Amino acid sequence: MKLSTRASLGTAALLLCAATVMTACGGGGAGNTNAGNELRVGRTGSIDGMSGDSCLGPASIQTMPMIYGSLLVNTPDGQGITGGLASDFKYDDKALTYTLPIRPEAKFSNGSAVTANDVVFSINEWRKGTVGGGYYEMIKGASAIDEHTVRIDLKRPDTFLPALLTWCTSTVYPANYAGSSPEEFFKKPIGAGPYQVDSWQNPGASEQITLSKNPNFYIPQKPSVDKIVITSSTDSAQQTLAYQSGQLDVIEQIGADDAPNVPSAEVIKSKPSQSMDLFLNKRRPVLADERVRQAISLAVNRADIATIQDGFVTAAVGVIPTNVPNSVAGSNPQRFDLDAAKKLMAEANPGPVNVTLAFEGGSSTVSNVANLIRDQLGKIGVTVTLRPSDSATIYDFGKSGDYDILMSTVTAISPTAFDPIGFLVVAWYPWTGSDMSVIQPEYTRGISTFDDAAKNAAVAAIQDDATKQSTLVGLYNQVAAYAVKPYVKGINPLPYRMWDAAQVQIERTGSA
Amino acid sequence: MTSHRFAFIGKRIVQTIPLLLVVLVAVFSMLKLVPGDPARQVAGPRASEAQIAVVREQLGLNESLPAQFFGYLSRIVHGDLGMTANGALHVSDVIRQNAPVTALVLSITIVFTALIAIPLAMLASHRPNGVIDRGLQVMATFGVGIPTFWMGIVLLAVVALPTGAFPTGGWGDTFAEQLRASTLPALALSISVAPILFASLRSSIIEVKRSDYYTAARAAGVEGSRLIRKFVLRNAAVPPIALLAALTTILLSGVVVVEATFGLPGLGQTLVEGAKKRDFNVVQGLTLLFTVCVVGVNLLGDVLIAIVDPRVELS
Numbered sequence: 099m100k101l102s103t104r105a106s107l108g109t110a111a112l113l114l115c116a117a118t119v120m121t122a123c124g125g126g127g128a129g130n131t132n133a134g135n136e137l138r139v140g141r142t143g144s145i146d147g148m149s150g151d152s153c154l155g156p157a158s159i160q161t162m163p164m165i166y167g168s169l170l171v172n173t174p175d176g177q178g179i180t181g182g183l184a185s186d187f188k189y190d191d192k193a194l195t196y197t198l199p200i201r202p203e204a205k206f207s208n209g210s211a212v213t214a215n216d217v218v219f220s221i222n223e224w225r226k227g228t229v230g231g232g233y234y235e236m237i238k239g240a241s242a243i244d245e246h247t248v249r250i251d252l253k254r255p256d257t258f259l260p261a262l263l264t265w266c267t268s269t270v271y272p273a274n275y276a277g278s279s280p281e282e283f284f285k286k287p288i289g290a291g292p293y294q295v296d297s298w299q300n301p302g303a304s305e306q307i308t309l310s311k312n313p314n315f316y317i318p319q320k321p322s323v324d325k326i327v328i329t330s331s332t333d334s335a336q337q338t339l340a341y342q343s344g345q346l347d348v349i350e351q352i353g354a355d356d357a358p359n360v361p362s363a364e365v366i367k368s369k370p371s372q373s374m375d376l377f378l379n380k381r382r383p384v385l386a387d388e389r390v391r392q393a394i395s396l397a398v399n400r401a402d403i404a405t406i407q408d409g410f411v412t413a414a415v416g417v418i419p420t421n422v423p424n425s426v427a428g429s430n431p432q433r434f435d436l437d438a439a440k441k442l443m444a445e446a447n448p449g450p451v452n453v454t455l456a457f458e459g460g461s462s463t464v465s466n467v468a469n470l471i472r473d474q475l476g477k478i479g480v481t482v483t484l485r486p487s488d489s490a491t492i493y494d495f496g497k498s499g500d501y502d503i504l505m506s507t508v509t510a511i512s513p514t515a516f517d518p519i520g521f522l523v524v525a526w527y528p529w530t531g532s533d534m535s536v537i538q539p540e541y542t543r544g545i546s547t548f549d550d551a552a553k554n555a556a557v558a559a560i561q562d563d564a565t566k567q568s569t570l571v572g573l574y575n576q577v578a579a580y581a582v583k584p585y586v587k588g589i590n591p592l593p594y595r596m597w598d599a600a601q602v603q604i605e606r607t608g609s610a
Numbered sequence: 611m612t613s614h615r616f617a618f619i620g621k622r623i624v625q626t627i628p629l630l631l632v633v634l635v636a637v638f639s640m641l642k643l644v645p646g647d648p649a650r651q652v653a654g655p656r657a658s659e660a661q662i663a664v665v666r667e668q669l670g671l672n673e674s675l676p677a678q679f680f681g682y683l684s685r686i687v688h689g690d691l692g693m694t695a696n697g698a699l700h701v702s703d704v705i706r707q708n709a710p711v712t713a714l715v716l717s718i719t720i721v722f723t724a725l726i727a728i729p730l731a732m733l734a735s736h737r738p739n740g741v742i743d744r745g746l747q748v749m750a751t752f753g754v755g756i757p758t759f760w761m762g763i764v765l766l767a768v769v770a771l772p773t774g775a776f777p778t779g780g781w782g783d784t785f786a787e788q789l790r791a792s793t794l795p796a797l798a799l800s801i802s803v804a805p806i807l808f809a810s811l812r813s814s815i816i817e818v819k820r821s822d823y824y825t826a827a828r829a830a831g832v833e834g835s836r837l838i839r840k841f842v843l844r845n846a847a848v849p850p851i852a853l854l855a856a857l858t859t860i861l862l863s864g865v866v867v868v869e870a871t872f873g874l875p876g877l878g879q880t881l882v883e884g885a886k887k888r889d890f891n892v893v894q895g896l897t898l899l900f901t902v903c904v905v906g907v908n909l910l911g912d913v914l915i916a917i918v919d920p921r922v923e924l925s
Contacts, residue, residue: 144883146696146698147694147696147697147698147699148698149698152652152696152697152698154654228653228661228664228665228668228697229652229653229654229657229661229665229696231661231664232657232658232660232661233656284698299707299781299875300707300708300711300781300875301698301699301704301707302704302708302875302879302880302883302884303875303879303880303882303883304780304781304869304873304874304875304876304879305875306780306781306875329779329780329873330873331779331780331870331873332870332873332879332882332883333779333870333871333873335763336766336778336779336870336871336872336873337779337873339766339767339770339771339778339779340777340778340779340780340873342771342778343770343771343774343777343778344774345777345778345779345780487645488646488886490646490647490650490651490886490887490888491645491646493646493647493650493651493655494645494646494647494650495645497647497650520656521655521656524656524657524658525655525656
């Protein structure tokens with residue numbers, strides 16, 4: 099029997115509909131509640147690639163260590179650094195060297211041992227990196243002392259390197275990429291982290307990364323979860339629905355906007371850390387007078403702003419993220435004092451002050467904060483025009499100087515206050531036209547010593563300088579929050595917007 | 611197909627080349643006007659000016675604008691859409707991986723649209739301006755007015771979440787999972803497209819039923835499905851086919867929205883992400899692809915009209 103074209107098309111359409119209905123009724127697959135020893139994680143953001151050199155965003159910061167591990171890692175409380183693939187580190191401040199003993203039990207996912215040669219190769223790759231190469235400019239060279247010991251020679255005293263070795267840019271590769279070209283290697287990388295890459299589907303905004311347990315991971319009995327499936331989406335509300343339906347076990351970085359849709363007991367938070375600051379462009383004539391900038395800082399009611407994200411932020415007293423080692427307040431913390439602000443404005447007598455406030459407009463919470471700031475500054479006669487933008491444009495405004503006031507975040511990704519301070523030194527201080535005479539030497543002092551008292555003194559001096567110059571105005575410190583199903587144990591969010599996947603377990607009871 | 615039709619298709623394909631060039635120039639120029647430094651985006655906020663300069667050199671952003679454009683054009687001619695800005699992937703690989711998602715969603719949307727619009731248009735045209743016709747026209751007006759993202763959210767909240775029959779997002783590994791993942795996005799999209807097809811088809815059917823040949827066919831004893839297929843739908847299909855190009859544009863813009871609402875890894879999402887990240891090669895590659903799609907559907911529409919209605923001359 100020969101079917102006509104129309105009949106064929108009609109039949110195909112009917113079959114498609116029938117198949118859709120049957121698959122919908124049949125269950126299984128993407129819409130199901132996960133019942134195995136598999137963790138389904140949702141996030142709004144995609145990785146920047148599989149190379150450590152391209153590791154920039156939160157998705158990469160979380161994912162790269164899961165695959166590659168790192169020589170040093172954060173302590174579980176996030177307040178220190180401990181051994182990872184290297185069991186320890188030793189600093190010689192006379193010879194200006196670090197010595198790192200590599201764990202003999204450390205192996206790549208293909209079963210080969212992690213050797214000193216692999217680490218030396220990796221360090222040389224980091225230094226050559228287009229994006230991250232500059233971070234390692236303090237390194238003079240690296241050499242293998244023996245099969246399991248690496249020595250790093252420095253150009254100058256530097257105590258920041260251990261923190262840098264926890265970063266996702268410091269990924270350990272097999273020497274010569276195990277015989278592959280870098281391009282081939284990064285399609286399906288080999289690492290020594292707790293998980294290995296099974297697949298990376300549809301790279302981009304809605305990518306899916308499937309990881310399976312690395313059978314050769316150096317910590318015995320870890321990881322305990324067999325498989326992790328990470329799904330990205332641009333829409334946080336869609337992620338929340340997927341979590342509610344049981345399609346996801348964890349949502350990374352859930353915001354204050356979406357948190358009410360998740361049972362409060364299932365929202366796990368880090369200590370408040372990521373700092374949201376205002377950056378005042380000193381090069382603008384209207385903001386050139388220090389008294390005007392100080393008045394703006396004093397007019398910002400941080401407690402009121404914090405109430406917009408109740409439970410997710412704490413009011414700032416400085417510009418450095420809190421709950422990071424050595425992040426101490428200055429002797430003259432930033433504060434709200436409307437009378438003092440008005441008095442300073444009267445003294446400065448700047449005439450009409452009209453400024454724009456650029457901020458990331460994609461977040462309703464940040465937009466609400468911007469509106470509140472406009473109202474608060476209105477009380478001292480500063481007229482604010484809001485300028486919502488996206489994150490790419492915000493940094494472009496910052497660099498080009500085409501702004502009056504910007505609102506943006508400052509984040510630590512490793513346990514030292516000198517991590518975000520380094521960011522301020524290369525970015526926001528020069529971009530705001532701030533005087534570098536305090537921050538530059540204090541930063542150098544802070545990263546040249548392991549003495550906590552000296553580090554704290556340097557940070558306090560930087561905080562006081564920020565209060566005095568008021569080109570940087572702290573608003574609040576934000577938690578990193580995760581929605582986590584009750585049967586998922588061991589997710590311990592660090593202030594650095596990451597969790598240790600090796601420690602996670604799934605403990606289902608009954609039909610949970 | 612006659613040689614005349616082949617000549618027509620060949621001529622139309624040649625005519626699309628200047629159009630594609632204009633689109634490429636427009637997209638290239640617009641991307642250059644958009645604020646946001648791609649080199650900084652790739653290098654990250656912590657990068658020093660020296661690092662950013664190296665990235666800028668690697669991305670070829672130090673060259674003059676004409677040199678950048680003609681370099682891009684030369685690569686396209688050789689089938690190379692370039693790398694993603696961070697150098698991690700070939701743009702063509704990204705398109706190859708994500709295109710099947712968009713293709714499946716659009717295919718199901720077209721089927722749903724046809725299944726909704728054709729029977730309802732026939733029903734409405736049975737008694738023009740009757741109660742059913744008026745009711746369906748009101749519904750069609752609502753359908754066109756409902757934003758696709760809102761319909762998507764409603765379907766998620768009313769269908770996916772309580773029943774668990776469809777995923778609230780994501781794609782899936784097997785074809786069955788992917789079919790399920792595409793169903794609600796396609797339904798959301800077809801609810802906004804079907805009313806347009808319905809309105810066009812309804813008018814055409816009413817017009818056909820008023821024609822002499824329809825009356826003659828009935829008088830000659832042609833009835834039932836033969837009458838509908840051979841005399842009504844075939845003749846009424848011409849205006850809706852002419853609408854194809856407009857519908858394709860609506861579908862391509864709508865798919866961007868539903869892919870975001872349902873977290874589908876399709877080309878729409880890739881385009882949005884590319885624009886956010888100032889990934890020029892991705893945006894240019896996808897714009898080129900979408901333009902080719904629209905032009906291709908236009909051409910297909912012309913050929914289909916000529917096949918359906920022999921009175922139409924391809925010239």
